[in-house]
Amino acid sequence: MKYIKTFLLLGFIGALLGGIALTGIYFYIKPDLPSVAILKDVRLQTPMRIYTHDGKLISQYGVKRRIPVTLDQAPDLLQKAILATEDNRFYEHFGIDPIGITRAFINLVLTGEKSQGASTLTQQLARGFFLTREKTYIRKIKEVFIALHMETELSKDEIFELYLNKVELGHRSFGFGAAAQVYYGKRLDELTLAQIATLAGLPQAPSVLNPVSRPQRSVERRRIVLLRMLDEGYITRQQFDEAASAPVTAEKHGAEIELDAPYLADLIYSEMVTLYGKEEAETGGYQVYATVSSELQQAAQNAVKQNLHDYDERHGFRGAVARLWPQEQSNAEPNQEETSTECDSEPLYPDWLCEVTEETLINQLDNAGAFGFVFPVAVISVDEQSFTTRDVTGIERVIEWEGMDWARPFLSDSRQGQPPSQASDIVSAGDIVYIREQDNQWRLAQLPEVSGAFVALDPYDGAVQAIVGGYSFYQSQFNRATQAKRQVGSNIKPFVYSAALDNGYTVASIINDAPINEWDEATGVAWRPQNSPAEYDGPIRMRVALGKSKNVVSVRLLRGVGLDNTIEHLTRFGLDKADIHRDETVSLGSSSHTPLEIVRGMATIANGGFLIEPYFIDRVLNETGEVLWQTNPVVACSDCDETNSPQQQPVSEEADIEALLAAELNQSLPVQTDSDEVLAAPRVITPQNAFLVADMMRTAVRANGSWNKKTYWQGTGWRARNILQRTDLAGKTGTTNDSRDAWFSGFSRNLVATAWVGFDDMTRQLGRAAYNNPLAKRDPDRFGWMGNAMVGTESGAMAAQPAWIRFMQVALEDEPEEAMSVPDDIVRVRIDRTSGKLTRRTDHTTLFEYFLRGTEPTMYVLDDEVMDPAEQEDSTPDVEEIF
Template sequence: MDFNISPDDRVGGGPSRGKAAPGRPKKPKKGERLEPQLAMSPYADEDEKPRRKPKRTRKERRRRGFSLGGIFITLVHWGFVASIWGGVVVAGIVVYYAAQMPGAESWAVPERPANIRIVSADGQLISNRGQMGGEAVSYRELPHYVPAAVLSIEDKRFMSHFGVDPIGIVAAALDNLNEGRVARGGSTITQQLAKNLFLTPDQTLGRKVQEALLALWLEQNYSKEQILELYLNRVYFGAGAYGIEAAAQRYFGKSARNLALGEAAILAGVLQAPSRLAPTSNPEGAAARARVVLNEMAAEGYISREEAQAAAIDPDRRIRTRVAGAEYYVADWVESLMTAYLGEVKEDVIVSTTIDWDLQKHAEFVVREMVAKEGSNRGFTQGALVAMEVDGTVRALVGGTDYAQSQFNRAVTSRRQPGSAFKPFVYLAAMEKGYTPDTIAEDAPFTYEGWSPENASRRYVGPVTLRDGLAYSMNTIAGRLAIDVTPQVVIDTAQRLGISTPMLAVPSIALGTSEVSLLELTAAYAPFANGGNGVIANVITRIQAADDGEILYEASQAGPGQVISSEVVGEMNDMMVTALEVGTGKGASLNGWPIAGKTGTSQNARDAVFVGYSARMVTGVWLGNDDNSATTLSGGNVPVDIWSQFMTKAHEGMTVAELPGSYTRMAEMPQDIYQQPVQQQPVRETRTIVDLIGDLFGGR
C-alpha cells in the first residue's frame, strides 16, 4: 500500500492553515503521503525560543554571597584550612625544638641539692642551710589544706589535665585581654615544675615548647601526688626559701608539717610573686593575697566559708613571722665549717651542735637590750658575745645585734683590736721567763726606738708589782715586759694558746694593737680556766646522714694538750682575779663564784672588750661600731655588765668551784693603787734596753 505523506504531515509539522503549532504534527491532506521524521524541539522556530537568563553581575553575586549561610560555610571552610596549616606549623615547631633536646630516654629528675639541718644540743632546730634552705617533706606529711591551698590558686584542674591545660591557657588569654596586660599565665603546676627542674627562666617560644614536652613526660612517668610533692619541695617562696619546709621555717619558725590553715594560704599566695608578696617584706600584700586563696579554697570545696573567714588575716593585724635571731650567726659559722669536715655535702645531713638553746637566746637578749639601752649614750651600735665551757665547747655565740639587717659575724669573722685584753699573753710570757706577780716594775713613761707608751689615765705611780700592773692595765708595764721577753715570744705564746691571726712582732703588740677575732681571743683564755690545757673552739659534735642516720663525723676529745704549767696558771689567775677585785674589771660579779679576767679598750675607744671566766665557763664580749668610729665605752663598763648578766644565767644550778692553781702572795695589795701618791706626767727620756730592764727588775 502506498502512503503519500506531505512535509506538513511529518512529525512536528504544523496545522493545515498557516504554520503548524509548535510541537504538533501537521495534518496530512487527503491522498498525501506522510513521511516519518524525528521529533523536533518545540522551539525549532528561533522566534519562539525563550531567551536565556542574563548573567548576574559581580556586585549581584557578591550581595548574594553575604547571606548568613554563606558566611558560615565560608568560615567553616577557611577555618578548616587554617587549622590544617596551623597544625602543620605547630607540629613543625614542636619537632624543631624537640630535636634540640636530649632523647627522652635520658631525661631524669635531678637530685635535690643537699640540705644541712643544724640543731642545738637538745635537738632544737637552729637553721636549715644549703642551696634550698630547707629539707624535703613528703606529700603525706603535710596537712591536707597545704597542697589544697596551692592547687586552688595555682592549678585548679591539676588532677584532671595531662600536664598542659588548654582550658587554662584560653582562660588566661581572655583574662589578659580584658586586663590589657599579662595578668596571669596559663602554665600548669607540672609545667612550672618542668621549668624549675630542667630549664632556664627565659620567656621564649622554644623554652615554652620544651616546657610543655617535659610536662607531658612528667605526667607519663610520675603520679599526680609525686609531681605535687616535687613541686612543693622545690618551688621558690621568696626570702631565699626554696620548698615548703624552708618557707615555713623562714616565715613562721615551724615545720611545714605544723602549718595552720591561714599560714598555708599565705605561702600559697606568695607563689604568684615571691619577691613582692613575701610576708617579711610586704605583710599587708601577703595577707590580702591569702584571703583570695582562702576564698578560692572554699569555692573549690576544700574548706567551708566559715573556715575561710576564721583563717583570714585581719587587715589591721600584721602577720607574725619568725625573726632571724642570733642563732643564724651560729648557722653561718657551722655551714662554713662543713667543707672542712665532710668536703662537698652531697646528701641531706643533720648537724648536732654544742649550742645551749636557752643560753643562746639569753645571750642574744642581753646583748640587744644593752646596745639598745646604752648605745645612743655611748656612741656604739654593735655587740658580740662568745661563751664556751673551759674545754672549748661553745654554748652561745652572738655575731651582732640584728641578723636581718647585717649577716656579718662580729664574733667569728671580724678582726678587731683587743686592747689590754691581750696583755695576759704578755704577762704569761714574763711568768714563763721567771717573773712572778710580786715582781716590782716601774710605772713611768719611757721611749724605746721611737715608741712611747702611755697609760690611759696619763698617771704614773712608780714602782708597782706586776699584779698591780695587770690589774690596773698599766701600759708602761706591759710595754717594758714585751720589750724584755721580745715581741716574737709574746706572739709565740699567744699562738700556743690559740690565737691564729697573723701578728706583727713589734713592741706595741703589748697593748693589743694586733687585730684578732673574739672567738679566738675567748678560746685563748680557756687554759687559764681549765688548768693549762689548750683548747680548740668546737661547735659541732656530730654529723649524720638524714635518711639512715649514718654517722659521718663525730668530735673527738683531742686537743693541743698542756700549754701552760700548773704553777704559771696559778700565777696568772692570781693576777687576773685581782683585776676583777679592785682593777679595771671590778664591776664583774657572779654570785660568789671565783672569777678572773681582763678588760680591753682600743685607741679612741673604738673597741671595748672584756673576757672573763670561772672554773666552768669562759665568755668574751665586744662592743663597738662597724665603721670603726670612736665611742665613749671602756672594757670595764658595758661589756662587764653584759658579761655579768649572761654568766649569772649560765651558772644557775651549778656548784661553785675554785679556779685552778694557787699562788701565795708575798704581801697584800692596797685596795686602790691610785689612792697612793701619783706622779703627774714626768719628763720622758730615751733609754736603752739595758736601762729599761735594770729599772724594771733591779729589785727582783
C-alpha cells in the same frame, strides 16, 4: 566497600605519617628532654635554714622560700582541693588527659584563642622543673613528652608530692608548706578550709590571685575552688557557705624566726658559701645547727645592748633625732581663727599644728628607723615631769620622770651638762626621739654611738657559745667580734706573765713598781710608761702586780724575759705574729687583735694549756634531716700529754698556720660519725703555767687581804666576784691609752668570754662620766654599781666588764661552783706577804702561795725584814680605785 577501603587506607597513611612526624618531633626535641637520672633524683631548691644548738630558727637564706612536706603531712582537704581544681583524673590518666586536651582543642577551634589549658599535674610539674610558662606549641610538645617520661619513672604519689613542694605560689614561696607560712604564718595542718581553698587556687596565676596582693580576686578564685570541691562531694554545703564567706586573713609573713641573731647567722652563712658555693648553699636545703644555745646567745645580745645603753646614758642626751615642725612653733599660742573645721574633727596634734599629717609622721619615723632595743616615736605633748609619745602605729605612751631623769645634756665624751629639772629641759613637742622598755618601764633612749662586741667559747673544744658583733646588725653589718682589730691594752698581760713564768719568775717574784724614765736614742724622746692610775707601790709581788694591772711591772717583766722571747710566747696563744709590735709597748697591749683572737688565747689559760680552734657550726643536715656533716673539733686532751707536750710539738708561726689550715680542712670534709678518734689540740704551755696564770687572774676579780689589818687591796675587776658571788672566776680588765678601747676577759671552769667596747672611729676616746645622782639613788647597793651609775674615766672595768657580768649571771645561774684542779708538781707554801720569802709566822703578814715544784723560795724572811702593814701609815685604797 570501595569507600571503606579508601577510608582505611587514608587512615593507615595518616597514622603512619603521624607516627613518623611524632617520631621526628621526638628526636628533634630529645636533646632538651631531662635524663632518667634527673627524674629519679629530683632535688628541690630549698633555702638554707640556720638553727641554734637547741633547735631555734635563727635565719633563712635563699631567694626561694620552701618548706618541704611529705604527702602524709599534707592535709587531706588540701590534696582534694588541688585535685578538684587542677586535675581531678590525676590518679586515672597516664600523664596527659585526653579529655582535657579535647576540650582545649574544641575551644581553640571555636574561639581561635589558647585560653584553656589542658595540663595535668604531671605536665605542670614538668613545666615547673624543666620549661617556662610561654604558650608555644613546641613547649607544649616538650611538656607532653616529659610528662610521659615522668609517669614511667615515678609513681603517682611521688609526682603529687613533688608538685606539693615545687609549684610556685607567689611572694617567692614555692610549695604549699612555704605558702602556708608566707601568707598565714602557719603550718599546713593549722589551716582552715577557707585558707586551704585560697592556697589551692594559686597555681593558675600566683602573682594576681594571691590574697596579699589581690585579696578580692583571691576571694573569687577561692569560691571556684570551693565549688569544685562541693561538686566532687569533698565538702558539705555548710562547709562551703562558711568558707566562701570567711574574711581574708592573709598577710605577708617572714620566716618563723625564733631567735634573731644576725651576726651569728651571717658568720655561718659565709662559711657555708665558702664550703659549698653561694647557689648550692642557698638552694641545697641545708639545715645548719650552730654551736650556740638560744639562751646564751640571747643573754649575750641583751648584755651588750644594755651595756651600751648604760654607757650612753652616763654620757648624756644628744637631743632629738628629728622634728616634725620648726622649734619656734612648739611654744606658739594657738590661733583659733586659723584652726580649720577639718582639723578639729580628728586632731592628730595640737589644733594649731594640724598641718602635720599622718604621712609626715610615718615618713619621719621610718627615716629614724628602729634598731636593737630602741624605736622612734613623736613627742606630741610635754608636761612638767612627763611627756606623751605616738609611734608609727598610733599607739601613745607616757614617759614618766624616772624614765628620763638621766638625760643630762651631752657636751662631749668627757663632759655632761646640768641635770634636768623638768621634762621641757629634755624634749619639746614635735621632737622625734627614741624610747625603749627596761624593767617594765618606758624610758627615753638614743641609738648608741659607741660600739661593742662579745664572744664566749667552750674552752675545751672551741665551740662558740655566744657571739655579738655590735649593737645592731641592721644598723652596721661590720662584725667587731671577728673583724675589728683593736688595741688590747692590759688584756695582753696574762700572756706576758705566762712568758715570765716560763723564764724563771714565780708568782711571788718581787718586781719594782717604780716609774720608768728612759731616753730613746732612736726617737729622741724619753719613754715614760705610767700606771693607771699613776700610783706606784715600790717592790711588789707578781700576783699583786697582775691583779692591780701595774703597767711598769709588765714592762720590767718583758725586759727580764726579752722582747723576742715574749713575742714568741704570745704566738703560742694563737696571736698573729704580724700583729704584734716589736717594741716594749707590746707588754702594755699596743698590739691590735680581734675579740675572737683574745678569747681564744684566754681559753688556753682556762683549759690547762691547749690551743683550741673556735668554730660556729655543730652539724649540717640535708632537707630530709640526714646528717651530712658533723664537726670533729680538736679538743683540750689532758690524757694526750705524751703526744702533745710543748717539747714534742713546738708551736711556731708556721706550725700555727698549718694548724689553722688543718682546722679549715676539717670543717670542709665529712666526718665519719662511727669513729671514736679524738683530735687533740696542741699543748702550747704547761698545765702548771696555765694554772698559775689563772690563779693570779682570780685575784684580779676580787678583793684581797684584810681591811682591818691594812693588807686589803682590790683587783681591777673586783665587781665580778662582788656581783656574781662566786669564787671560781678569773679575769683581766684592759684599757688602752686615752681610753679608746675597753676590754674584759674572764672565765669559769667551763666557759670563757671576752667583752670589748669602743668607738668605730678609733680617734675617739671613751671619755669619762660625772656622778649622776638620779641613777645612783636608784642603785640599792653602791658596791654593786654596774651600769650607768658608775663615774670616772671609762675603763675596762667600767665600760666592758658589766656586759661580761650580765652574761655570766645567766650562763652560770644553774652551774655549781667548780674550782680549778691543781696539776701535778704544784706545791703550796707559806710566804711573807711583803718579801715573798718563806716564813714561820702565821699572822696577817703571811699568806699561802702556789709554786712550780723546785721554784719555791728557799730563804726565810728575817724578823727585822718583816713589814707589818697594820703598823704602817694609812694604806686605805684610793676611792677612785674602788669606784
